[in-house]
Amino acid sequence: xxxxxxxxxxxxxxxxxxxxxxxxxxxxxxxxxxxxxxxxxxxxxxxxxxxxxxxxxxxxxxxxxxxxxxxxxxxxxxxxxxxxxxxxxxxxxxxxxxxxxxxxxxxxxxxxxxxxxxxxxxxxxxxxxxxxxxxxxxxxxxxxxxxxxxxxxxxxxxxxxxxxxxxxxxxxxxxxxxxxxxxxxxxxxxxxxxxxxxxxxxxxxxxxxxxxxxxxxxxxxxxxxxxxxxxxxxxxxxxxxxxxxxxxxxxxxxxxxxxxxxxxxxxxxxxxxxxxxxxxxxxxxxxxxxxxxxxxxxxxxxxxxxxxxxxxxxxxxxxxxxxxxxxxxxxxxxxxxxxxxxxxxxxxxxxxxxxxxxxxxxxxxxxxxxxxxxxxxxxxxxxxxxxxxxxxxxxxxxxx
Amino acid sequence: xxxxxxxxxxxxxxxxxxxxxxxxxxxxxxxxxxxxxxxxxxxxxxxxxxxxxxxxxxxxxxxxxxxxxxxxxxxxxxxxxxxxxxxxxxxxxxxxxxxxxxxxxxxxxxxxxxxxxxxxxxxxxxxxxxxxxxxxxxxxxxxxxxxxxxxxxxxxxxxxxxxxxxxxxxxxxxxxxxxxxxxxxxxxxxxxxxxxxxxxxxxxxxxxxxxxxxxxxxxxxxxxxxxxxxxxxxxxxxxxxxxxxxxxxxxxxxxxxxxxxxxxxxxxxxxxxxxxxxxxxxxxxxxxxxxxxxxxxxxxxxxxxxxxxxxxxxxxxxxxxxxxxxxxxxxxxxxxxxxxxxxxxxxxxxxxxxxxxxxxxxxxxxxxxxxxxxxxxxxxxxxxxxxxxxxxxxxxxxxx
Numbered sequence: 001x002x003x004x005x006x007x008x009x010x011x012x013x014x015x016x017x018x019x020x021x022x023x024x025x026x027x028x029x030x031x032x033x034x035x036x037x038x039x040x041x042x043x044x045x046x047x048x049x050x051x052x053x054x055x056x057x058x059x060x061x062x063x064x065x066x067x068x069x070x071x072x073x074x075x076x077x078x079x080x081x082x083x084x085x086x087x088x089x090x091x092x093x094x095x096x097x098x099x100x101x102x103x104x105x106x107x108x109x110x111x112x113x114x115x116x117x118x119x120x121x122x123x124x125x126x127x128x129x130x131x132x133x134x135x136x137x138x139x140x141x142x143x144x145x146x147x148x149x150x151x152x153x154x155x156x157x158x159x160x161x162x163x164x165x166x167x168x169x170x171x172x173x174x175x176x177x178x179x180x181x182x183x184x185x186x187x188x189x190x191x192x193x194x195x196x197x198x199x200x201x202x203x204x205x206x207x208x209x210x211x212x213x214x215x216x217x218x219x220x221x222x223x224x225x226x227x228x229x230x231x232x233x234x235x236x237x238x239x240x241x242x243x244x245x246x247x248x249x250x251x252x253x254x255x256x257x258x259x260x261x262x263x264x265x266x267x268x269x270x271x272x273x274x275x276x277x278x279x280x281x282x283x284x285x286x287x288x289x290x291x292x293x294x295x296x297x298x299x300x301x302x303x304x305x306x307x308x309x310x311x312x313x314x315x316x317x318x319x320x321x322x323x324x325x326x327x328x329x330x331x332x333x334x335x336x337x338x339x340x341x342x343x344x345x346x347x348x349x350x351x352x353x354x355x356x357x358x359x360x361x362x363x364x365x366x367x368x369x370x371x372x373x374x375x376x377x378x379x380x381x382x383x384x385x386x387x388x389x390x391x392x393x394x395x396x397x398x399x400x
Numbered sequence: 401x402x403x404x405x406x407x408x409x410x411x412x413x414x415x416x417x418x419x420x421x422x423x424x425x426x427x428x429x430x431x432x433x434x435x436x437x438x439x440x441x442x443x444x445x446x447x448x449x450x451x452x453x454x455x456x457x458x459x460x461x462x463x464x465x466x467x468x469x470x471x472x473x474x475x476x477x478x479x480x481x482x483x484x485x486x487x488x489x490x491x492x493x494x495x496x497x498x499x500x501x502x503x504x505x506x507x508x509x510x511x512x513x514x515x516x517x518x519x520x521x522x523x524x525x526x527x528x529x530x531x532x533x534x535x536x537x538x539x540x541x542x543x544x545x546x547x548x549x550x551x552x553x554x555x556x557x558x559x560x561x562x563x564x565x566x567x568x569x570x571x572x573x574x575x576x577x578x579x580x581x582x583x584x585x586x587x588x589x590x591x592x593x594x595x596x597x598x599x600x601x602x603x604x605x606x607x608x609x610x611x612x613x614x615x616x617x618x619x620x621x622x623x624x625x626x627x628x629x630x631x632x633x634x635x636x637x638x639x640x641x642x643x644x645x646x647x648x649x650x651x652x653x654x655x656x657x658x659x660x661x662x663x664x665x666x667x668x669x670x671x672x673x674x675x676x677x678x679x680x681x682x683x684x685x686x687x688x689x690x691x692x693x694x695x696x697x698x699x700x701x702x703x704x705x706x707x708x709x710x711x712x713x714x715x716x717x718x719x720x721x722x723x724x725x726x727x728x729x730x731x732x733x734x735x736x737x738x739x740x741x742x743x744x745x746x747x748x749x750x751x752x753x754x755x756x757x758x759x760x761x762x763x764x765x766x767x768x769x770x771x772x773x774x775x776x777x778x779x780x781x782x783x784x785x786x787x788x789x790x791x792x793x794x795x796x797x798x799x800x
Contacts, residue, residue, distance in 0.1 A: 014432045033414055193792075208767070245762070248648055248768065252776050256788070274438075278732065363608075364645060367608070374778040391630035396600035
């Protein structure tokens, strides 16, 4: 493992350092800084004894919060839901066999899922391609393609039992082998309902071609844009990784009725860390739903060297996946980040009634101009489009 | 003036307090915190002597930065532009005559514009409805409607001279009286090119109906959606105030070629402060252009009491306009905020070449799926639209 990169990027819990700095201030200043940076303060909730024991024994972090920002209504009862997210490093070296690597990840994630179940989590999402290292930086096919499996493959069977036992919806991002279509590969999230049955799947719709993210070498843009699933507890959507950069994509899930949109990701510090706290949070605000951004942790080192399209010498690691998963409510209130380096479980209790309350307050659904956007986006998609620009030689047509 | 509200919300420079906390850390921690919170550090640039003298004499703040994040190219020369923004409180009591109030604002803004000109600013934008108090909280028409003026009215004439003298593009948000259309009112930005000529105008396209922002009592949704103007120095768009909540609206300016999008605003702490640092910044990232969010400062107190639609007793003030104007580059790097309470001038030197460089890196224009968004937005705009939701009773059609 490149110790230098690990040290430079991964070592420090910058989010905790920031929160500590703020907490040292007077109440007035602390409240104001928390409001500006996080939209206010989430209330920590007590961990169950079993969850605590598991976290100690298996060395993972649990952060659990209540977001008490919905008000009581007369006609609707509160719709309290506990939303979970898991971030983790790989479990053994990438030089180990495919089976050993996958089994080790299963064993690790099982503990985190049990802790989530014991905490009463209703809906939980794992990180992108959680059964494998994020090997797409290598551009190699041998070995890594063996991690791919069908939607009803062994990983889904493994998770179904846990889902059923804890009555917990599990969103499981895998590398999918599409048996019916000549075995082609997709980047897919399997939606397992609280009864352990597969409700459906979402394929990654926006595929990066940036730096080490050579994913289009492996799979194309998915064919299930912004699908919304009515699970036992809430209507959910899954916007996989790179899709978080596209506000119009986030909007699609909102239009179709999603109450919570998960963003299972794999992204590294030097590329995206300044954007991480902005994008999923903005989506929650703009669309009036809950968002959960999830990123893996750790530095993954591969057997063979590769280059990164930046003119620098070849190397064997992917840089640091910085974790920092978090949840945002429709009013912009967000939880603190999970660790930048540790396996972690986030549990956030929310009241889904807040969605309609925030939309009623701001009126974004009625004040947005959807037909205008549709018209412009359609025009801009045509080959013969000529965007009009007002200039000295093209004066504004609608004169004053 | 309600001293309590002023004290609670307005008094403290929370952004400076935060930066001071960060600057007290070791270099390693400081760099990391700046990266996570601001996308890195902007380099302060020296103020001209005349600008400094003006700021001292007339009690305003100047913050000037260089954002040196574009790299040198072989075929294109750098396109350095100095972008400016002005935020201010009203100049005299709202009980004064219309003429006195407007003249006092002209006199105040003249000093700030001269300072901007002396700093070599190329394009500058003033705050929303800058010639008047933001009186729309009152729902009264008498007196306040007299602030409205045509696009080529006295304020434009006043600014044209300054624009010409300093070869500085000025974007001037006014309350517009549309003489040709029965004198109806719009919320409009007049675009004055560097030669002092009016290049065109942008009318506010998204109108709030929230809390004290009773603006639809005065004017309707504008009829010039995302117009882009080729000024002497850059192609600019203006997304007025509430329009910043709509990512699809920001996208329109980008599609049509804007390089810088200004967001002249008037918004108060209790309503929007947690969202302020997120929305315009996300727009810069998603669209790969520069954004400048501008908010007025101070607490405006009106002659007659009014209520705010929140069940609380009637009062005479609008809460605190929290300033905090800032600029964001296409890579997410943002300047520190201007003051929360003081009249201020922001000057930021950028290289417009960065726009294409960031777009080439991330490839958002090519990886977004515009025709898909157009199709969905169009479908969702139809009366007979039935959004499909996958559930037990409506299984996913495209089977695994």
